[in-house]
Amino acid sequence: MGGVVESGESLLTVRSVQRTFQTAGRKIHVLKGIDMTLEPGRLFMLRGRSGSGKTTLLNLIGGLDQPDEGEIIFRGHPFHRLKDDQRTEIRRRDIGFIFQTYALLPLLSAWENVELSLRMSKTIPKSQWKERVEYCLDLVGLSKRMKHRPFEMSGGEQQRVAIAKAIAHRPSLILADEPTAELDSQMGAQVMSVFRRIIDLEEVTICMTTHDPTILEVADHVFEMVDGKFIQPQQV
Numbered sequence: 001m002g003g004v005v006e007s008g009e010s011l012l013t014v015r016s017v018q019r020t021f022q023t024a025g026r027k028i029h030v031l032k033g034i035d036m037t038l039e040p041g042r043l044f045m046l047r048g049r050s051g052s053g054k055t056t057l058l059n060l061i062g063g064l065d066q067p068d069e070g071e072i073i074f075r076g077h078p079f080h081r082l083k084d085d086q087r088t089e090i091r092r093r094d095i096g097f098i099f100q101t102y103a104l105l106p107l108l109s110a111w112e113n114v115e116l117s118l119r120m121s122k123t124i125p126k127s128q129w130k131e132r133v134e135y136c137l138d139l140v141g142l143s144k145r146m147k148h149r150p151f152e153m154s155g156g157e158q159q160r161v162a163i164a165k166a167i168a169h170r171p172s173l174i175l176a177d178e179p180t181a182e183l184d185s186q187m188g189a190q191v192m193s194v195f196r197r198i199i200d201l202e203e204v205t206i207c208m209t210t211h212d213p214t215i216l217e218v219a220d221h222v223f224e225m226v227d228g229k230f231i232q233p234q235q236v
């Protein structure tokens with residue numbers, strides 16, 4: 001695991017994926033046949049109304065959930081057939097997550113939050129942790145804030161710590177659910193420029209959800225979801 005996917009090779013392939021939830025005796029058909037391919041080193045966005053199924057799809061791509069039908073193949077691993085612990089192992093090593101509300105540990109400094117990610121993933125030898133943590137925080141423009149704890153930082157800075165944390169273990173895929181939703185437009189734009197930088201320097205693919213039309217312009221490709229299916233995106 002880790003390493004680079006050959007050029008032209010797909011990082012992730014989703015084929016005919018369906019997902020239904022059963023609640024209070026009622027069936028909700030959330031994903032109704034999703035096909036998508038994510039190539040290495042690109043920025044993908046999922047757009048769609050609230051409830052259209054974006055988070056459900058991100059959870060499937062990240063191996064947190066499994067489809068009822070269809071295939072999800074991440075770097076040759078058939079997520080739809082693997083057991084929970086096998087998907088967890090792949091996820092821990094090769095996927096990074098970013099959330100709307102940052103998900104940092106409040107009592108740890110920025111440095112310690114990023115180090116925790118290395119401690120959990122076990123992909124990088126301990127002797128390299130210090131250098132890697134400092135490199136990642138520098139990459140997101142926070143080399144002067146490494147000792148600060150989350151409550152001493154702005155929302156945009158906290159989200160950039162979360163990005164450093166998500167890339168520290170050198171994943172090939174970053175999944176981000178509404179990463180700019182809590183930020184004003186200037187901070188949102190900063191986050192997007194950090195995303196571009198890490199795609200170039202760390203050779204990751206990012207797949208994120210957003211509602212913000214100005215942010216969609218930065219994407220290499222937009223998947224537009226309506227009621228559990230993709231439609232052709234309109235030109236913006």
Ligand SMILES: Nc1ncnc2c1ncn2[C@@H]1O[C@H](COP(=O)(O)OP(=O)(O)OP(=O)(O)O)[C@@H](O)[C@H]1O
Pocket residue numbers: 021022023028030048049050051052053054055056057
């Ligand atoms: N575990 C679950 N059990 C039952 N219903 C679920 C579950 N997860 C999602 N749903 C339902 O699936 C639908 C799609 O939810 P999802 O969170 O994927 O939408 P979304 O497009 O991400 O919305 P938002 O933009 O508001 O985050 C919703 O109707 C939701 O209530």
